[in-house]
Amino acid sequence: MTLDVYVSIFMTVVIAATPILIAALGELVVEKSGVLNLGVEGMMLCGAVAGFSIATTTGATSGGYLAGAAAGAALSMVFALLVLSLSANQVATGLALTIFGTGVSSLTGRPFVGKTVQRLGPLFPHPLSDHPLLRALFGYDAIVYLSLVLTVAVAWFLAASRPGLVLRAVGEGDAAAHAIGHPVIRVRYAAIAFGGALAGLAGAYYSLAVTPMWADRLTAGRGWIALALVVFAAWRPWRLLAGAYLFGAVMTLELQSKAAGVGFVPPEFLAMLPYLATVVVLTLIALRGAGGQRAPACLGKAFRAGG
Amino acid sequence: MPFKLEPRREPNRTMLYASPVIAVALTALAGLLFFAALGYNGTLAIYDILILPVIDATHWIDLGVKAAPLVTIAIGLAIGFRANVWNIGAEGQYVMGAIAGTGVALHAGGTEGAWALPVMCLAGALGGALWAAIPALLRARLKVSEILTSLMLSYVAIQVLYFLVRGPWRDPEGFNFPQTRSFTDVESMPILIDGTRLHLGIPIAVLIAMAVWVVMSRTLVGFELRVSGLAPNAARYAGFREQRTVWLALLVSGGLAGLAGIFEAAGPFGQITPNFPTGYGFTAIVVAFLGRLNPLGILIGGVVLAVSFVGGELAETSVGLPSAAIGLFQATLLFLLLGVDMLVWYRIRRIAPAIAPSAAPAVVRSAS
Numbered sequence: 048m049t050l051d052v053y054v055s056i057f058m059t060v061v062i063a064a065t066p067i068l069i070a071a072l073g074e075l076v077v078e079k080s081g082v083l084n085l086g087v088e089g090m091m092l093c094g095a096v097a098g099f100s101i102a103t104t105t106g107a108t109s110g111g112y113l114a115g116a117a118a119g120a121a122l123s124m125v126f127a128l129l130v131l132s133l134s135a136n137q138v139a140t141g142l143a144l145t146i147f148g149t150g151v152s153s154l155t156g157r158p159f160v161g162k163t164v165q166r167l168g169p170l171f172p173h174p175l176s177d178h179p180l181l182r183a184l185f186g187y188d189a190i191v192y193l194s195l196v197l198t199v200a201v202a203w204f205l206a207a208s209r210p211g212l213v214l215r216a217v218g219e220g221d222a223a224a225h226a227i228g229h230p231v232i233r234v235r236y237a238a239i240a241f242g243g244a245l246a247g248l249a250g251a252y253y254s255l256a257v258t259p260m261w262a263d264r265l266t267a268g269r270g271w272i273a274l275a276l277v278v279f280a281a282w283r284p285w286r287l288l289a290g291a292y293l294f295g296a297v298m299t300l301e302l303q304s305k306a307a308g309v310g311f312v313p314p315e316f317l318a319m320l321p322y323l324a325t326v327v328v329l330t331l332i333a334l335r336g337a338g339g340q341r342a343p344a345c346l347g348k349a350f351r352a353g354g
Numbered sequence: 355m356p357f358k359l360e361p362r363r364e365p366n367r368t369m370l371y372a373s374p375v376i377a378v379a380l381t382a383l384a385g386l387l388f389f390a391a392l393g394y395n396g397t398l399a400i401y402d403i404l405i406l407p408v409i410d411a412t413h414w415i416d417l418g419v420k421a422a423p424l425v426t427i428a429i430g431l432a433i434g435f436r437a438n439v440w441n442i443g444a445e446g447q448y449v450m451g452a453i454a455g456t457g458v459a460l461h462a463g464g465t466e467g468a469w470a471l472p473v474m475c476l477a478g479a480l481g482g483a484l485w486a487a488i489p490a491l492l493r494a495r496l497k498v499s500e501i502l503t504s505l506m507l508s509y510v511a512i513q514v515l516y517f518l519v520r521g522p523w524r525d526p527e528g529f530n531f532p533q534t535r536s537f538t539d540v541e542s543m544p545i546l547i548d549g550t551r552l553h554l555g556i557p558i559a560v561l562i563a564m565a566v567w568v569v570m571s572r573t574l575v576g577f578e579l580r581v582s583g584l585a586p587n588a589a590r591y592a593g594f595r596e597q598r599t600v601w602l603a604l605l606v607s608g609g610l611a612g613l614a615g616i617f618e619a620a621g622p623f624g625q626i627t628p629n630f631p632t633g634y635g636f637t638a639i640v641v642a643f644l645g646r647l648n649p650l651g652i653l654i655g656g657v658v659l660a661v662s663f664v665g666g667e668l669a670e671t672s673v674g675l676p677s678a679a680i681g682l683f684q685a686t687l688l689f690l691l692l693g694v695d696m697l698v699w700y701r702i703r704r705i706a707p708a709i710a711p712s713a714a715p716a717v718v719r720s721a722s
Contacts, residue, residue, distance in 0.1 A: 085501065125689065133696040134359070138440050138501070142639055143688040150682030157676060263678075268509050275502045315517035322509040326488075329503060333496035351361070 064295025066249040070273035073245025080238035081218035081345035085141025088270025089148020091250030096156040098251025119247015202284035218343035281341040359700040377691035403665035425656035426614040427638035430607030432647040439603035443504025445635025446511035447482035451612025452619040454481025482612015490604035494597040543621035555617035567649040
């Protein structure tokens with residue numbers, strides 16, 4: 048019986064961690080290319096509402112995930128156009144993207160408030176997926192495994208592939224990369240599109256699996272936590288995985304304590320936990336001196352090839 | 355591409371001031387098309403949102419009431435943005451200011467003294483500044499990004515507010531509603547014209563704008579802040595300390611946001627309720643950019659955004675436009691503004707059909 052509870056809690060942690068992991072992986076690739084996109088929260092919200100609306104109207108939950116990723120990618124292209132082609136300030140444009148995404152999602156999401164959606168079933172077949180113990184490993188939907196595959200893929204891509212090397216070169220020294228003939232702007236467009244698609248997918252996971260429902264500002268700052276996670280992970284995919292599960296645990300702690308009715312802690316203090324944890328974690332990382340130095344050298348700086 | 359962007363030697367002054375106007379016009383056009391596409395009466399919606407509040411004098415006081423907190427917050431934010439300090443947690447400092455000021459009122463025990471409101475306002479400014487001091491300390495000492503910490507602390511501040519109004523500060527005579535008791539007359543912002551909502555916070559916002567404009571353009575501190583943002587290396591060479599800039603920018607912006615918070619609580623709200631965080635702290639970011647990060651420009655920017663708020667409510671009743679549409683409208687304005695701003699720093703050149711290949715590609719960075 049107690050074992051069953053532990054397994055359930057573990058699974059909740061994994062599910063809570065998955066969207067932040069996906070969004071943070073996308074942002075990590077974007078930042079490695081030298082671009083800071085602060086619009087993760089806005090893209091997640093748009094992904095969440097796009098995924099939910101497609102899934103409820105067509106009945107195809109997997110179609111919802113595709114729609115979420117597409118919405119995130121589409122929105123990210125607005126950001127890319129402004130910061131890459133029009134050299135707009137990245138911080139300001141990213142903030143605008145979040146405000147914009149919040150507005151778009153609450154406007155388009157209004158007809159979907161209060162509706163329900165069919166969750167994606169477990170990926171693995173029956174005896175594995177509902178085994179009392181093994182379900183902790185095999186009991187999730189496809190997106191959870193996709194997030195792990197994506198972690199491996201991004202780690203490999205950045206460390207061992209040639210396009211990954213070009214992407215890192217663009218992020219570490221845009222002028223040098225340009226001089227030896229790499230298309231800096233095109234690489235960054237691609238990175239931003241990838242980051243947008245993953246943010247949208249992460250948002251869709253929120254509305255289609257974690258909650259699963261649509262409500263205004265559903266993601267409640269998780270996009271910002273994903274941004275903080277990239278700093279926490281010092282731009283390394285494997286540490287991102289650890290960080291996401293740590294935050295998944297913090298969020299689960301909040302939910303579990305609320306459900307268990309821990310009387311002496313007001314619910315508002317539990318609700319603060321993920322945000323306070325983010326500040327604390329960023330502080331600890333900085334105290335260890337592991338933060339800033341690992342940031343891509345061109346992060347947040349505009350680049351323009353002149354002739 | 356037959357066109358290319360060519361950097362200007364110095365920013366184009368005309369475009370600097372023309373671009374917000376162009377952006378507002380483009381946003382109106384985009385809004386018209388978008389609202390029409392959603393099935394609303396687009397022309398009427400845009401007329402109500404942008405024109406009606408300006409030409410109908412009955413809305414002018416509402417414009418002031420809406421613009422005052424936006425302007426007060428945005429002026430502080432702009433000081434930071436100019437110095438490359440990105441305080442995006444003004445919403446939290448605004449909430450903390452209201453909490454600190456309200457705390458003074460609630461714990462002073464229903465005093466009749468004329469000092470009540472000034473002390474509340476002082477507490478409000480201090481509350482906001484202290485809340486901003488956390489990201490300031492972390493950035494100045496440990497180089498932790500103030501963008502993330504200030505924003506995270508906004509969520510924390512809002513939860514603190516929920517806790518207080520549902521718990522210890524709940525009005526015992528409030529029929530169990532989560533809200534504080536109403537402020538007494540001496541605890542409320544004075545109304546300047548009887549029977550209207552025109553409160554003291556509105557002229558104060560204008561005074562703050564003028565004072566900050568003088569400080570930023572005419573004093574060494576203002577120069578220091580501007581140089582720190584434009585040319586960090588030059589600022590270091592001149593002996594301006596980055597830490598000082600960070601502290602100054604965050605404490606001032608936090609203090610002003612806190613002041614706006616207590617003005618709102620003791621003014622239009624008259625108490626604190628869970629609906630108190632209305633997003634002014636985020637909208638103020640749009641105001642700061644629309645006002646060209648210049649205190650006097652921000653006065654105009656604040657009025658423009660106030661027009662869209664008041665007009666949004668009008669459009670809600672006239673054409674049934676949902677209130678979320680206004681947030682979208684304001685974000686579109688910021689997007690288009692940032693896009694049009696390109697014309698400040700670059701000129702568009704037609705590329706001649708044949709160009710001699712240059713020896714080596716050169717790289718130009720824009721100031722960012």
